[in-house]
Amino acid sequence: SVAVVLFTSDLRLHDHPVLRAALRDADEVVPLFVRDDAVHRAGFDAPNRLAFLADCLADLDAGLRDRGGRLIVRRGGSAREVKRVVEQTGADSVHIAAGVSGYAAQREERIREALAGTGCELRVHDAVVTALAPGRVVPTGGKDHFAVFTPYFRRWEAEGVRGTLAAPRAVRVPDGVSGDALPDRNAVEHVSPGLARGGEEAGRKLVTSWLHGPMADYEDGHDDLAGDATSRLSPHLHFGTVSAAELANRAREKGGPGGEAFVRQLAWRDFHHQVLAARPDASWSDYRPRQDRWRSDEDEVEAWKSGRTGYPLVDAAMRQLAHEGWMHNRGRMLAASFLTKTLYVDWRVGARHFLDLLVDGDVANNQLNWQWVAGTGTDTRPNRVLNPVIQGKRFDPDGAYVRRWVPELAEVEGSAIHEPWKLEGLDRAGVDYPDPVVDLAEARSRFERARGLD
Ligand code: FAD
Secondary structure (H helix, E strand, C coil), X not given: CEEEEEECCCCCCCCCHHHHHHHHHCCEEEEEEEEEHHHHHCCCCCHHHHHHHHHHHHHXXXXXXXXXXXXXXEEECHHHHHHHHHHHHCCCEEEEECCCCHHHHHHHHHHHHHHCCCCCEEEEECCCCCCCCCCCCCCCCCCCCCCCHHHHHHHHHHXXXXXXXXXXXXXXXXXXXXXXXXXXXXXXXXXXXXXXXXCHHHHHHHXXXXXXXXXXXXXXXXXXXXXCCCCCCHHHHHHCCCCHHHHHHHHHHHCHHHXXXXXXXXXXXXXHHHHHHHCHHHHCCCCXXXXXXXXXXXXXXXXXXXXXXCCHHHHHHHHHHHHHCCCCHHHHHHXXXXXXHXXXXXXXXXXXXXXXXXXXXXXXXXXXXXXXXXXXXXXXXXXXXXXXHHHHHHHCCCCHHHHHHCHHHCCCCHHHHHCHHHCCHHHHHCCCCCCCCCCHHHHHHHHHHHCCCC
C-alpha cells in the first residue's frame, strides 16, 4: 500500500508523527511538498522565507535520499497536487500535520473535498507544529481557548509534552512519481545579506550547541541586546526543521533556570497558536476590538521602516531586521511599541512589514505578538508604552547593540548614544544622524488622549 505525506510546516525527519504514522500504515510513502499558489497570492512567500525554505527542502531531500527515498516537490494548489499523486500511485491514505491558521484550515478542507469518493482517507496529526496540540488544554467554564498566558502555562506544564520519536531508518518511495526541480536559494532576489541557513541539519546543530552552552545563561541574558544570547531557533521552529516537542523535552532534560525559562518561551509559542486556532480571524482583525483611530503618516512610517526615526535603539532594531531577516525579541517589542503607541500607527502596518522581512514570520506569533504590543490582543497591560531611551539604558547600557547597527553613532561613548540629540556643538555636528521624528512626551500625551487615559 501507498501513503502520501504532505509536508507543510514540519520539514524534518526526526520526531515526525506524520511520517511515522504513514510508514506504519503503508509499505511505500510519497513525501510531497507543494509550493502552494495560495501562499504566493497572499504575499506570504517573502524572499527571506523563500530562501530559507529552499535550504530546508534541499536538506529534507538529502535526508530522504540517505534513507533510500526522495522528496517530491510540486507547484500549484495543494489539494489538486495531492489528488494527482493519489491518482498516480493508488495511495489509500494522505497524512498531514494539523495547522492553526485560516489558510491551513482551508487547505485541509480542500484536500478533504478533493479526496471525497476516491477511497483515500485524509489523516490529520496533532502536536506536530506545536509541542502541545491547540485545544488540548482549555479553560474551565466553556471557553475554547486561553486568553491569558499564566493559567495556560500552568495547564501546559501539567499536561506535559508528548515523547520524542526517532527518525525513520528507511523510506521507500514508489516508482514513477515525478516532481519539479527543487527551488534554488541563489535564484531568490532581495534576500537579506545576513540571512541564516535553513534545513534540519543546520537546525539540529544549532539545538545541540544551544542546549550544551548558552541556554544555561538564558534566564539572565535573554534581554541583553548586545549579548545576542537567545537561541535564534525561531526560523527552524517556524519551518519545523526543529520539532517544538523534541526541543521542549531536551531543554527540560538539561534543566536549570535557563532550561526552565526557555521552555516557558516555547509555551508562549504554543499559546499564540492556540489563540489563532480558536480565532483565525485574529490574523488581521483586532482580537479585542478597540475604537482606535490610528494615524497614518507615510513619512513617519517610512522613517520607522528604514531605521531613521532618530531613536537609536528603534533604528538599530529595524536595521537588524533588514540585514538579517531576524530581530531580537526586545527589539521587536520596542519597534512595535514605537510604531503603534508612540507614532500611533495601526499594528497591521507594522505586522505586514515584519512579515515581508522576517525569516520566522509566522501568522500566529507575528500577528498575535503585534496585537499584544498594540493593546488589541492578549496583553493584560494594553496601555503600556515602551520608552526607547529607558529601554536603551536598561537593555543596551553601554550602547554596543546600537553601535553595531547604527555606525553613524559609533563614536558616541557610553549610554549617551541613546540620546544623540543631547550631544552638543561639534559632537552633534559630527554625527550624520536624523533628529527624532517625534517628541516622546508629546507622543505619549497624544496616545493617552486617544485612549481616553488623560
Ligand atoms: P528565544 O528567546 O530563544 O525563544 C525560543 C523560542 O520560543 C523562539 O524561537 C520562539 O519560537 C518562542 N518564543 C519566544 N518568545 C516568544 C513570543 N513572545 N511569542 C511566541 N513565541 C515566542 N516569533 C516568531 O517566531 N515569528 C514571528 O513572526 C514573530 N513576530 C514577533 C513580532 C513582535 C512584534 C514581537 C514582539 C515578537 C514576535 N515574535 C515572533 C516572538 C519573538 O520575538 C521571537 O520568537 C524570538 O525573538 C525569536 O528569537 P529566538 O528564537 O532567539 O528566541
